[in-house]
Amino acid sequence: MVSCQPASPDHFFDQAVLNSNLVSDFEPYSFGKALEQYTVEYPDVPSGKRKEKEARQVVQTKIQSIEGALARVKALDAGDDEMRAIKQNSIALF
Numbered sequence: 001m002v003s004c005q006p007a008s009p010d011h012f013f014d015q016a017v018l019n020s021n022l023v024s025d026f027e028p029y030s031f032g033k034a035l036e037q038y039t040v041e042y043p044d045v046p047s048g049k050r051k052e053k054e055a056r057q058v059v060q061t062k063i064q065s066i067e068g069a070l071a072r073v074k075a076l077d078a079g080d081d082e083m084r085a086i087k088q089n090s091i092a093l094f
Helices: 009-016 018-024 028-039 051-075 081-093
Strands: none
Touching: 009 018, 009 051, 009 081, 018 051, 018 081, 028 051, 051 081
16 A cells, blocks of 8 residues: 555655745735736736636635645655654644
């Protein structure tokens, strides 16, 4: 059974460490600026498209992405104390 074996070091690193970068997308200043761009309505663009809906969809997509990454981290089988510590810290970050 593959799920009972510890993750390979590469896979473990990808899931537990690199995916934590997703959290940085929610840094308030940058994320606020990005969302603001989704709410700006321009005179030459038809107003039938609700910009607030686009901003809401961006937030929902980011949340789903982070929730998926967190679920994958929680599912990791850490093989030793060092990997368990990394996994715990990654979960705490999320």
